[in-house]
Amino acid sequence: MPLIADFARAGLLIVTLMAAGCSESTTFEDLSPKADKQLSPKLVAEMKAKGMERNAPILARIFKEEGKVEIWKQKTTGRYDIIATYDICKWSGKLGPKFIEGDRQAPEGFYTVRPAQMKPNSQYHLAFNIGYPNAYDRANGRTGSNLMVHGACSSSGCYSMTDAQMEQIYAFGRDAFKGGQTEFQIQSFPFRMTAANMARYRNDPNYEFWKMLKEGYDHFEITKVPPKVDVCEKRYVFNRVTEGGEALSPTGACPAFTQPDSLKMAYQSYQSTYEAAFSSAVNKSSVAPKPTIAGLKEANIVSDWTRKRARGERVPIEPPSLEADGSVSVTSRMGRIDSPAGKRMAALEEAEAAKKKAAEDKKRAAEEKAAAAALAKAEKSAPAPAPAPVTADAGQIAVIPPEAATAPEQATEKPGLLGSVRKRIGNIFGS
Known part of the structure; x- marks a missing residue:
């Protein structure tokens, strides 16, 4: 089991490095009753059966197309295992990353949640900020704020759960922080990054971005340890250790780096199997792709719609959509948001x-x-x-x-x- 041991140690090293750079803390005292609800005895029993401590570190994975949020928890071996899966109640936008403020896109990428991002008194029952924009987003000029995983089943760019689901998800994060975890990773994907799904979307304008995310996805699939995530040359890089130990610049050149030999060998083997499956999937009929955002141009169109709507103007009920031929489609039904701004505009x-x-x-x-x-x-x-x-x-x-x-x-x-x-x-x- 040398590979498992290597990555168990690597995972602990990553946690240590994260702790060294984190000055935020919380005691989770004086929480509202909804934020202090405990996990059910059934979940606690399942954790024990899988070799997980109640306050062990966690990781969350989100899959848009499948509409799932997964909670993974660290076992005593150092590897992570899935402990709970929840159906997303609502998420807005299309498949593809968030580009700018107001495009109503739910983010895709690798994000970090620290204690200060937990929102026990959220107007959406309970919530935590996923940390958008991260270093990759900022390096690529992407904007937006207050992107959450929250309750209330209502979304304008967030991942919204039912209140009951959010109480459990919040409890997983709260308990992990109480156990000493300083931050947990959120991996947000457009879909499960299987060969069949990647083949379905091979002609999509977001494909190159998704291929980049897939490397981090694959590293976790191989090791079951959260990958170390960095950004250089405006792109994600995973599990890289620089030769001189210097920090990476999100917009600068990627320096020389090394990776554990066990990871490189396991990844090469994984890729060989994947490439054969991908080639096979290309030649087979499959489920049609879902709608995806057509880059910054469509993001700007939707953002303009959002601004008009926020001012209370009458706009199409649904956001506009950029079609493949370059035309913009809108719904015929018009309306305005029922808000103070909307009432002022109506007057x-x-x-x-x-x-x-x-x-x-x-x-x-x-x-x-x-x-x-x-x-x-x-x-x-x-x-x-x-x-x-x-x-x-x-x-x-x-x-x-x-x-x-x-x-x-x-x-x-x-x-x-x-x-x-x-x-x-x-x-x-x-x-």
């Missing part, structure tokens, strides 16, 4: 509509007044009507009405007051 729109209607009414009244004045003037200045023409036929006199003397076809009169005025003026002058 402004109603006032503007009332102002517009008053101006139209005033214009209409002026036109009617002018038309009435023209009619009165025409009637006052009109000459007396000429006598009707008379024809004699067999000793009889026929009176021809004035209207009969006009052209056989009359133009159609325009409806309304102005049309009526024209008609009456025409009658006055016999035309």
Whole structure:
């Protein structure tokens, strides 16, 4: 079991290095009752059966497409094993990373939760901040804040659970911190990074980003120890030890590094098996890919929608989506957020509509007044009507009405007051 022993020691070394750079602490005293709920006797028994101490370190993994949150816990061997799986109640956005504030994307990547990020008094029942943006996000100019795993089953870029689920997840983190863990890792993925799934998304614009995440995914699958995560050259690197022990710069060049021989050999073997499975999956029919975000362009479109919505403007109920041909699709149903901003915007729109209607009414009244004045003037200045023409036929006199003397076809009169005025003026002058 040399590989297991190597990575058990590596895991303990990583925890020690993390502790050296962490000054945050919490006693978890004076918590609200919901934040102090204990794990069930059943879960405690399962932990004991798997060789886990109640306050042993944890790790969380999130899979968007499958809609799962997994909690892994360290065993006395140093390796981690899964202890609980929860269905995600809601997450917003599409598969793919978060790019900018307001794009409603739930983050993907490797994140760290420290005690100060725990939110026992969250308005969403219970929560913890996952630590977005991390070093990778900042190096790549990605923005956003307050991205959580929380209760209340409501999401605008977070991973939302039911309140009952969140009480258990929160308890796992709380107990691990009480046991001495200084921070725990969250690995957030678009899907389980199997050969079949990677083959399904091989033509996706996010594929290169997902291939980078997969290396960390694979390291954990091989070792069952949280990988040491660093960033250099604006990309993730895993389980690297620099020759001089220097720190890595997220935007700088990656220095020379080493990795344990046991890891390199195990990873090469793992990759050989994966590549054969990937080639086989490419040639097989599979489930169609799910919608994914089309990069920064779509993120900007959604972010603009979010800003308008936050101002209370009427916007499509669902966020817009960028299609493969470059067009933007929106839902026809419109609405506004029911918030103070939304109510203010509704009041402004109603006032503007009332102002517009008053101006139209005033214009209409002026036109009617002018038309009435023209009619009165025409009637006052009109000459007396000429006598009707008379024809004699067999000793009889026929009176021809004035209207009969006009052209056989009359133009159609325009409806309304102005049309009526024209008609009456025409009658006055016999035309």
